Amino acid sequence: MPILFILALVFLFAGCVSDNDDDTTANEADDDSAAPPDDDDDNDDNNDNDAADDDTTPADDDTTPADDDTIDDDETSENAIAVGGSENYGPVAWIRGPKGWSALTFPGVPTLYPLNDVSAFNDAGAFLVGGYGQTAGVYEYKDGTLIDRSFACYSCWQFGVSALNATRAASAGCYANMGFTTSRIWIDDGVQFTAAAVAEPNANGMCVARDISWINQDEAVAVGRDYYTNLGILWSGNEQGFAIEEPPAVAGSWQLTAVAACPGDEVYAVGTHGAVAQGLVLRRTAKGWSKETLPAISLHWDLRGIGCSDDSVFAVGYDWINGRGLLLKKTAAWTSETLPLADGGWGLDAIATDSNGGGYLVGYDHFASRAVIFRGSAGEWQPEDPPAAEENQPLLGVAILD
Numbered sequence: 001m002p003i004l005f006i007l008a009l010v011f012l013f014a015g016c017v018s019d020n021d022d023d024t025t026a027n028e029a030d031d032d033s034a035a036p037p038d039d040d041d042d043n044d045d046n047n048d049n050d051a052a053d054d055d056t057t058p059a060d061d062d063t064t065p066a067d068d069d070t071i072d073d074d075e076t077s078e079n080a081i082a083v084g085g086s087e088n089y090g091p092v093a094w095i096r097g098p099k100g101w102s103a104l105t106f107p108g109v110p111t112l113y114p115l116n117d118v119s120a121f122n123d124a125g126a127f128l129v130g131g132y133g134q135t136a137g138v139y140e141y142k143d144g145t146l147i148d149r150s151f152a153c154y155s156c157w158q159f160g161v162s163a164l165n166a167t168r169a170a171s172a173g174c175y176a177n178m179g180f181t182t183s184r185i186w187i188d189d190g191v192q193f194t195a196a197a198v199a200e201p202n203a204n205g206m207c208v209a210r211d212i213s214w215i216n217q218d219e220a221v222a223v224g225r226d227y228y229t230n231l232g233i234l235w236s237g238n239e240q241g242f243a244i245e246e247p248p249a250v251a252g253s254w255q256l257t258a259v260a261a262c263p264g265d266e267v268y269a270v271g272t273h274g275a276v277a278q279g280l281v282l283r284r285t286a287k288g289w290s291k292e293t294l295p296a297i298s299l300h301w302d303l304r305g306i307g308c309s310d311d312s313v314f315a316v317g318y319d320w321i322n323g324r325g326l327l328l329k330k331t332a333a334w335t336s337e338t339l340p341l342a343d344g345g346w347g348l349d350a351i352a353t354d355s356n357g358g359g360y361l362v363g364y365d366h367f368a369s370r371a372v373i374f375r376g377s378a379g380e381w382q383p384e385d386p387p388a389a390e391e392n393q394p395l396l397g398v399a400i401l402d
Contacts, residue, residue: 079095079096079097079123079400079401080095080096080352080359080360080398080399080400080401081093081094081095081096081104081118081120081126081128081141081398081399081401082094082096082101082118082360082362082371082373082395082397082398083114083115083116083117083118083128083130083395083396083397083398084114084115084362084364084371084393084394084395084396084397085113085114085115085130085393085394085396086114086393086394087112087113087114088112089112089390089393090110090111090112090113090114091106091110091113091114091115091128091130091137092114092115092390092393092395093106093115093118093128093139093141093146094386094387094390094395095144096360096384100384100385101373101384101385101386101387102387103387103389103390104141104146105146106139106146106148107146107147107148108148110137111131111135111137113130113131113132113135113137114130114394114396115128115129115130115137115139115396115397116129116130116157116158116159116160116396116397117129117130117158117159117160117161117171117211117350117396117397118141118161118397118398118399119161119162119163119169119399120141120163120399120400120401120402121163121164121165121166121169122165122401122402123401123402124141124142124143124144124401125140125141125142125143125163125165125166125401126140126141126163126399126401127139127140127141127149127161127163127169127171127188128140128141128146128161128397129158129159129160129161129171129173130157130158131150131153131156131157131158132155132156132157134152134153134154134155135150135151135152135153135156136150136151136152136153136156136157136158136171136173136186136193137150137158138150138151138158138171138193140166142166149188149193151192151193153175154175154177155175155176155177156173156174156175156184157173157174157175157208158171158172158173158186159172159173159174159208159209159210159211160172160173160209160210160211160212160222160258160259161212162212162213162214162220163214164214164217166190167188167189167190168188168189168190168214168217169187169188169193170185170186170187170188170212170214170220170222171185171186171188171193171212172184172185172209172210172211172212172222172223172224173185173186173208173209173210174207174208174209177205180204180205180206181205181206181207181208181227182198182200182205182207183198183200183207183208183209183224183233183235184198184209185198185209185212185220185222185235185237185242187238187239194239196237196238196239196240196241196242197240197241197242198235198241198242199235199241199242199243199244200226201226201229201231201233201244202226202228202229204228206226206227206228207224207225207226207227207228207233208224208225208227209222209223209224209233209235210223210224210225210255210256210257210258211223211224211256211257211258211259212259213259213260213261213267214261215261215265215267218238219236219237219238220236220237220238220242221234221235221236221245221259221261221267221269221284222234222235222236222237222242222259223235223256223257223258223259223269223271224255224256225255225256225271230253230254230255230274231247231250231253231254231255232247232250232254232255232256232271232280233247233256234246234247234256234269234282234284234289245284245288245289246288246289247282247289248282248288248289248290248291249291250273250280250291251275252273252274252275252276253273253274253275254271254272254273254274254275254280255271255272255274256269256270256271256280256282257270257271257272257303257304257305258270258271258303258304258305258306258350259306260306260307260308261308262308262313263308263310265285265286266283266284266285267283267284268281268282268283268284268306268308268313268315269281269282269284269306270282270303270304270305270306270315270317271302271303271304272302272303277299277300277301277302278294278297278300278301278302279294279297279301279302279303279315279317279326279328280294280303281294281303281306281315281328281334292330292334293333293334294328294334295328295334295335295336297319297326297336298319298320298321298322299321300319300320300321301317301318301319301320301321301326302317302318302320303315303316303317303326303328304316304317304318304347304348304349304350305317305348305349305350305351305361306351307351307352307353307359308353309353309354309355309356309357309358310355310356310357311331311357312329312330312331312357313329313330314327314328314329314330314351314353314357315327315328315330315351316328316348316349316350316351316361316363317347317348318347318348318363319347322343323343323344323345323346323367324339324341324342324343324344324346324347325339325341325346325347325348325361325363325372326347326348327339327348327351327361327381337381339361339374339381340381340382340383341372341374341383344365344367344368345365345366345367345368346363346364346365346366346367346368346372347363347364347366347372348361348362348363348372349362349363349364349394349395349396349397350362350363350395350396350397350398351398352398352399352400353376353400354400354402357376357379358375358376358377358378359375359376359400360373360374360375360376360398360400361373361374361376361381361398362374362395362396362397362398363394363395364394364395369392370386370391370392371386371390371391371392371393371394371395372395373385373386373395
């Protein structure tokens, strides 16, 4: 009998030290102090999908998907800003923190216009733009707070923004006068946004600048559309003025909606080749602009956002035939990436990428009336939940705070 009692104690003790439960109290008799180490140094074992996980390596960085997901390895920046909204609701701006997305508070009472774009210049600073009516809406995000930088501008819209730093930003849009629109590009000097001279392709007053991207401190490239001729427009310049650049040969009608400066002194612009209802990508090198060859998608699709990593280029948009968002990627050639969301009525409007090719995709599901967000890391893209109180608002822009 004593021998049986001793054996029972041995088995009981062995069971205690190898217990793999994940309680949050360290050094208890039933804690997993031997295999794996107790929870005060629990480095993301593959069995612990709950909030009790106190990971430090890698950082425990989201609640959806569960923290031990293979994509949860902190390869993208923790914080990002997404913007959008509608004329019925007003602007929305969401911040992505360690535990998901939450709404930022606007100063005062914002007017009923959506925010169309956002550009970050460091880990705590960004510019957000939109507006119409009597105001060109501009907010500066600084150290967790939105600062109202809006300025008076009759019937002005801002669709795109690019920021190098707190005193070097530019926005692209238009203003309306007696039923006609004229392209406008504003340059910020840290105090106010001032309109620069913009050359128009014709004198009929039906042009719109849709986006802008700084190449360096002295030059920015902007893109847009001439509604009179139904052709796209390419500009380059600075506060001294913006001149039209020669486009490549594109048969029939076309327009451009987004532009991004990329590594290697290249610039990419995206939009729609309206004559054939297909997406369009243009590339600028030292030799000028050229038209890119894209994969076949469907009979009707477009591109709306563009972003670059160190070795790849990404474009997003809508596949209208199949009712889903598009993600195209170019390393050696352009290919179509599959995203983990069923066909329906959703699409993508904007992308923000980091140097490794991770980042965020945003858009809207028109059937579900819900914002769409994907977070990418290590070559995989996973959906994330928008803030519940504003989840029915479209997203139009996104930027990584880094």
